[in-house]
Amino acid sequence: MPLDEGVRTLVRDGDTVALEGFTHLIPIAAGHEIIRQRIRGLTLVRMTPDILYDQMIGAGCARRLVFSWGGNPGVGSLHRFRDAIQNGWPAPLEIEEHSHAGMANRYVAGASGVPFAVLRGYTGTDLVGQTDAIKPITCPFSGEELTAVSALTPDVTVIHAQRADRAGNVQLWGITGVQKEAVLAARRTLVTVEEVVDTLDPVPGQVVLPARVVTAVAAAPGGARPSYAHGYYDRDNDAYRQWDAVARDRASFQRWLDEEIGAAVPSGGER
Amino acid sequence: MIAAAEWTADEIMTVTAARALGSGMACFVGIGLPSTAANLARRTHAPDLWLVYESGTLGAKPGHLPLSIGDGILAETADTVVSVPEVFNYWLQPGRIDVGFLGAAQIDRYANINTTVIGDYADPAVRLPGAGGAPEIAASCKEVVVVLRQSRRTFVDAVDFVTSVGYGTGPGDRARLGLRGGGPGRVITDLGVLAPDPGTAQLTLVSLHPGSTVEQVRAATGWDLAIAPDLAATPPPEPGELRVLRELTGHG
Numbered sequence: 001m002p003l004d005e006g007v008r009t010l011v012r013d014g015d016t017v018a019l020e021g022f023t024h025l026i027p028i029a030a031g032h033e034i035i036r037q038r039i040r041g042l043t044l045v046r047m048t049p050d051i052l053y054d055q056m057i058g059a060g061c062a063r064r065l066v067f068s069w070g071g072n073p074g075v076g077s078l079h080r081f082r083d084a085i086q087n088g089w090p091a092p093l094e095i096e097e098h099s100h101a102g103m104a105n106r107y108v109a110g111a112s113g114v115p116f117a118v119l120r121g122y123t124g125t126d127l128v129g130q131t132d133a134i135k136p137i138t139c140p141f142s143g144e145e146l147t148a149v150s151a152l153t154p155d156v157t158v159i160h161a162q163r164a165d166r167a168g169n170v171q172l173w174g175i176t177g178v179q180k181e182a183v184l185a186a187r188r189t190l191v192t193v194e195e196v197v198d199t200l201d202p203v204p205g206q207v208v209l210p211a212r213v214v215t216a217v218a219a220a221p222g223g224a225r226p227s228y229a230h231g232y233y234d235r236d237n238d239a240y241r242q243w244d245a246v247a248r249d250r251a252s253f254q255r256w257l258d259e260e261i262g263a264a265v266p267s268g269g270e271r
Numbered sequence: 272m273i274a275a276a277e278w279t280a281d282e283i284m285t286v287t288a289a290r291a292l293g294s295g296m297a298c299f300v301g302i303g304l305p306s307t308a309a310n311l312a313r314r315t316h317a318p319d320l321w322l323v324y325e326s327g328t329l330g331a332k333p334g335h336l337p338l339s340i341g342d343g344i345l346a347e348t349a350d351t352v353v354s355v356p357e358v359f360n361y362w363l364q365p366g367r368i369d370v371g372f373l374g375a376a377q378i379d380r381y382a383n384i385n386t387t388v389i390g391d392y393a394d395p396a397v398r399l400p401g402a403g404g405a406p407e408i409a410a411s412c413k414e415v416v417v418v419l420r421q422s423r424r425t426f427v428d429a430v431d432f433v434t435s436v437g438y439g440t441g442p443g444d445r446a447r448l449g450l451r452g453g454g455p456g457r458v459i460t461d462l463g464v465l466a467p468d469p470g471t472a473q474l475t476l477v478s479l480h481p482g483s484t485v486e487q488v489r490a491a492t493g494w495d496l497a498i499a500p501d502l503a504a505t506p507p508p509e510p511g512e513l514r515v516l517r518e519l520t521g522h523g
Binding site: 070075104105119235 | 326327339342359403411439451
């Protein structure tokens with residue numbers, strides 16, 4: 001289905017939405033469509049809220065952010081993310097934060113249909129106590145003290161992949177991050193792809209998501225830019241560097257929203 | 272200060288950090304200076320260094336420095352690419368990684384690290400990126416090397432937020448917390464190298480970079496810094512190291 005219809009059908013105001021893709025295959029086009037449709041009050045979930053979530057937060061889509069690292073990799077800070085947390089612009093942003101290992105395990109638990117996952121981690125850090133999603137747990141076999149993290153079960157997970165076939169089976173390869181777990185943990189899933197093909201020829205290191213766990217596929221060639229799609233196009237590192245200046249002040253960000261997305265955001269606290 | 276003319280603060284930090292890596296070691300690499308140091312080591316004295324990036328690229332051999340931990344060049348040159356849950360659960364957590372490199376916005380005398388906020392957590396003066404892979408790198412690597420510039424702003428009496436645990440509140444704390452890795456073995460700055468005192472677990476100045484003085488290091492530290500009795504002099508960067516480093520960073 002077309003991307004705008006996919007977003008309209010699957011992403012609703014107030015949903016918990018995970019857009020995943022670890023540097024590679026970030027679903028940028030889908031995120032921009034969420035901005036364009038002015039979907040509001042979202043709990044945005046993502047291990048690495050990079051420039052895409054900077055844009056969605058600045059555009060006022062998010063009420064809450066669940067994450068483990070919020071920066072522009074190799075470049076610096078996310079200015080819209082910081083402005084929301086430090087100054088409540090364009091709206092106050094609640095945060096729930098984790099480590100990467102914690103977030104990855106929360107998706108594993110969600111995908112596995114169990115209420116929590118267990119890991120060695122977090123002990124002694126101040127991350128414990130900031131959220132109810134991290135608790136100590138005693139191993140019933142050894143008596144060892146470990147850490148439990150609650151399962152993540154997004155209402156919708158959105159990912160970008162290289163290919164889908166006409167039956168809706170999805171194929172991705174290269175750095176595949178946490179996308180399989182994020183898809184299997186979600187109630188609904190939207191996958192944008194570089195292309196829809198008749199047959200998914202095998203690729204080394206591929207992940208195939210069977211059609212039965214994919215609610216909708218939308219063709220969105222170039223839909224991960226300025227992130228990249230292994231085998232299709234490279235990461236546009238200059239665009240990541242240039243984002244720093246665009247996001248640095250509210251006026252230039254609003255100009256970007258208006259010109260690039262066609263969705264100017266009011267300067268007040270629209271939700 | 273003859274040093275400044277011949278190499279920059281980042282260069283001596285990077286070269287000293289690279290020397291902490293031996294051939295054959297498995298190194299968990301963060302982006303920025305750690306990635307530069309690890310790739311410098313691989314091109315000089317440690318050709319068999321095994322680089323692991325948190326994007327799941329194991330044994331990456333990038334021909335140029337990646338901007339992010341997930342650039343395509345890492346996947347293309349890796350021995351294998353695994354999922355993010357796998358890199359943390361199967362590789363980092365069981366202790367398969369020898370050295371983890373971490374940066375920090377603040378560090379205290381027990382090498383506890385803050386990369387989360389400056390100021391109050393609920394109402395921060397500066398919101399930083401947060402934890403990423405650091406807490407578990409600090410917990411589970413056999414050794415952690417911390418690299419950051421030294422000043423009163425970064426070397427503080429108490430960190431505003433413990434993102435990653437060094438030695439907690441002192442000797443024995445790591446064992447009490449169930450942290451199985453060795454903890455920070457070295458903190459490399461632009462002025463020198465600090466290491467935990469075996470008795471107190473407090474960071475102590477163990478090596479001084481060429482051109483810096485003990486007074487200068489003390490003045491850049493927010494606690495009463497102990498100096499190792501056998502204080503060493505950091506060997507200056509060799510021309511070959513600087514040449515490869517500058518090729519890597521494009522400042523050749």
